[in-house]
Amino acid sequence: MSVTEADPVAAAAPTRPAVLRVLSAVWRSYAFRRILKAVLTVYLVATFTFFLVRLLPGNPVEVYINTLMQQNGMSYDQAANMAKALYSFDPGKPLVVQYLDYLNGLLHGDLGNSIGSPGTTVGSILVAYLPWTLFSVGIALIISFCLGILLGMAMAYRRNGVIDHVLSVIGSLLHSIPNYLLAIMIVVFLGIQLNLFDVSQMRGAYSPGVTPEFSADFFSDVMYHAGLPITTYVLTTIGSWMLVMKSSTVETLGEDYVTVAKARGLRDRRIATAYVGRNAVLPLFSQLAIAAGFVVGGSILIEQVFQYQGIGYLLFRAVNDRDYPLMQGIFLVITIAVVLANLVADLLYGRLDPRIRIGGGER
Amino acid sequence: MTDEPVLAVRDLVVEYRTPAGPVRAVRGASFDLYEGESLALVGESGCGKTTLGLALLRLLPRLGSTPHGEVRYRRADGSTVDLLTMRKEQLRRFRWHEAAMVFQGAMNALNPVLRVQDQMYDTIRAHRSMSASAARKRCHEVLDMVRLEPRRVMPSYPHELSGGMRQRVLIAMALLLSPRVLVLDEPTTALDILTQRSIVDVLQELRRELGFAMVFVTHDLALAAELADRVATMYAGRIVELGDSRDVFAAPRHPYTAGLIRAVPPAVGEATEISSIPGGPPSLAALPPGCPFSVRCGLSAEVGDGDGPAGVCVQADPELTRTGERHEVACHYSDRVEFTREVVVDGV
Missing domain, CATH: 3.40.50.300 (P-loop containing nucleotide triphosphate hydrolases)
Structure with a gap:
């Protein structure tokens, strides 16, 4: 056992380049396999959403054709042709052909045209809405994760103290409140009853009349509008980060190497960061990756409550309008984001935890 | 020095x-x-x-x-x-x-x-x-x-x-x-x-x-x-014997140390009898009265004539006292500890 453990070290020194080459080849093939898996996942989800979306009751094109026939007295063929030209979507085509068209479009980066807002491509709509979600949820995730980790460590260091008890109660309370409920509570109590801020003015991603540009004014306006969604995200997610980090830190504090670090006379700050924090945060990274993936999806309900124009808000509209191409586009983007985040996490985890670096290639 | x-x-x-x-x-x-x-x-x-x-x-x-x-x-x-x-x-x-x-x-x-x-x-x-x-x-x-x-x-x-x-x-x-x-x-x-x-x-x-x-x-x-150079034997949270390692291993003055040594086979020389100490260490939360080793001590039982440990062993926990020039023992009957090992097989 001890011989095999010592092997990579023993072999590394004399023939470094050769060993490195072999190791990096293994690593590359591991990465390659992970990427292949990720691409397959995206394809499967794209296929599923394509068919599932079409199982939804109601079909906007049929409705539009019917309206044209009644109002303009057109024949079905005329109306259908007009609709086809407008929507680039033909419900009369067999599903398989539609599916192949869709895949072909995807390969060319074409997500099709929106049905809800005729004449605009799904791609351009996504480009308009996605940044706001990325911005608000991304910032919220960073704040929530960093703050949660710091508070969790503070709780673990002072466990059974006042801070620990108070934060534990607050943490589990926040963790158990659904985010839309908190959003509604903020609007109703803080916004309307206490009148702390003007909820209707805070709607949207930025104030009407303000032009997007790189300036302090625009940035502060954006922050003004994103403030409430960010607050809601942070408050509803920080509790779980805090509690998970606390238990992980308590476990790490009991590790021998922390006692040894103390015996070595290291300064408290060095022990807290490189010995306790670094090891305690490792198990949280996979959760962070999943959370980062869902950043793109935003939150339908929060964005709806605050009327914040992000992807969640868009998805809600797309479902209501039966906007198939738009829904497919949104689901595809969310899927790619989640898969990509997990892929990055998997590849990055080896960087963070050296014990996985070598084992990863073999697994 | x-x-x-x-x-x-x-x-x-x-x-x-x-x-x-x-x-x-x-x-x-x-x-x-x-x-x-x-x-x-x-x-x-x-x-x-x-x-x-x-x-x-x-x-x-x-x-x-x-x-x-x-x-x-x-x-x-x-x-x-x-x-x-x-x-x-x-x-x-x-x-x-x-x-x-x-x-x-x-x-x-x-x-x-x-x-x-x-x-x-x-x-x-x-x-x-x-x-x-x-x-x-x-x-x-x-x-x-x-x-x-x-x-x-x-x-x-x-x-x-x-x-x-x-x-x-x-x-x-x-x-x-x-x-x-x-x-x-x-x-x-x-x-x-x-x-x-x-x-x-x-x-x-x-x-x-x-x-x-x-x-x-x-x-x-x-x-x-x-x-x-020196050895300290601990039992139930106390040092019960302390002395130069040569003295302690050649002639232990505490029955517990003697028992410990008897439980180990010698690496060289004659193979001797190996014996364990009966019982297990006491719980530190509920120590027996007097000397904590008395309940497992063969010497104390011998002195007490088969009616359990000798009276003094149950009444008082012995202090570490000097018995030799650089040898201290905590046992009421340290002068009666005999340490011999019976040889089972000669010259292995």
Whole structure:
């Protein structure tokens, strides 16, 4: 056992380049396999959403054709042709052909045209809405994760103290409140009853009349509008980060190497960061990756409550309008984001935890 | 060398808080450690020897405390200081610089996410301002001392090293700042025989060259006989016998020590009878009255004529008293302890 453990070290020194080459080849093939898996996942989800979306009751094109026939007295063929030209979507085509068209479009980066807002491509709509979600949820995730980790460590260091008890109660309370409920509570109590801020003015991603540009004014306006969604995200997610980090830190504090670090006379700050924090945060990274993936999806309900124009808000509209191409586009983007985040996490985890670096290639 | 001990432990008590109330794991231990001397703490699992070792550097876990006693350390300049009353920053500087500890390599004693070299640099940087190249040189020196190849070990992560290599790294790390006292906690436990051998050789050699004093905690009597100048036997949180290792192993004066020695087969010479001590160590939360060993003690039963332990053994816990020039024992009938081993097979 001890011989095999010592092997990579023993072999590394004399023939470094050769060993490195072999190791990096293994690593590359591991990465390659992970990427292949990720691409397959995206394809499967794209296929599923394509068919599932079409199982939804109601079909906007049929409705539009019917309206044209009644109002303009057109024949079905005329109306259908007009609709086809407008929507680039033909419900009369067999599903398989539609599916192949869709895949072909995807390969060319074409997500099709929106049905809800005729004449605009799904791609351009996504480009308009996605940044706001990325911005608000991304910032919220960073704040929530960093703050949660710091508070969790503070709780673990002072466990059974006042801070620990108070934060534990607050943490589990926040963790158990659904985010839309908190959003509604903020609007109703803080916004309307206490009148702390003007909820209707805070709607949207930025104030009407303000032009997007790189300036302090625009940035502060954006922050003004994103403030409430960010607050809601942070408050509803920080509790779980805090509690998970606390238990992980308590476990790490009991590790021998922390006692040894103390015996070595290291300064408290060095022990807290490189010995306790670094090891305690490792198990949280996979959760962070999943959370980062869902950043793109935003939150339908929060964005709806605050009327914040992000992807969640868009998805809600797309479902209501039966906007198939738009829904497919949104689901595809969310899927790619989640898969990509997990892929990055998997590849990055080896960087963070050296014990996985070598084992990863073999697994 | 002077006559003053470098480390003087007086009536040290260690308590653990438990849901059922405080439990004393060490109940008034006293001993001196002289410069360059090696003292072994031996005893069964749970007798408080590791707790005592940790208490010497004030490394007890959160629930442990030292309500009583003192651990007096004498610096090289002759001034003394009580470790138990040291302030936080003072204690931090004291640790490793004056007294270092070698932990079990089998334990998770090294941070798994930092390279060996970074952990060694951390240790140096916490105590001295040293240039990177000087620190590197010092690391090379101590790794050479434990017969490891610095170029291979320094850039490795702990999981890339074998158990024996990790143990050597821990010893090397303890030597980084040339401490005057070294506390070793089961330094060879969980290693195979050959690795144990090489660790013992390294320790012998280092002690000869560097002349530090050491306290080592072990349940391995053979190791104690080989490495220790003096031996302290612990039972139920107390030192029950303390003396030169030659005296203690040749003629133990405490029935417990005698029992321990009888339980180990001799490595050389005639094969002798091996016998165990009946019963198990008492719970520290509920000690029997009087001498805690009396319930398992054959001698006491003999004196008491078969009606259980002798009266005095149940009434009073014996104090550690001097029986020889450098030999102390805590037993009411220490003069009646006979130590002979019956030879089973001749000249193996």
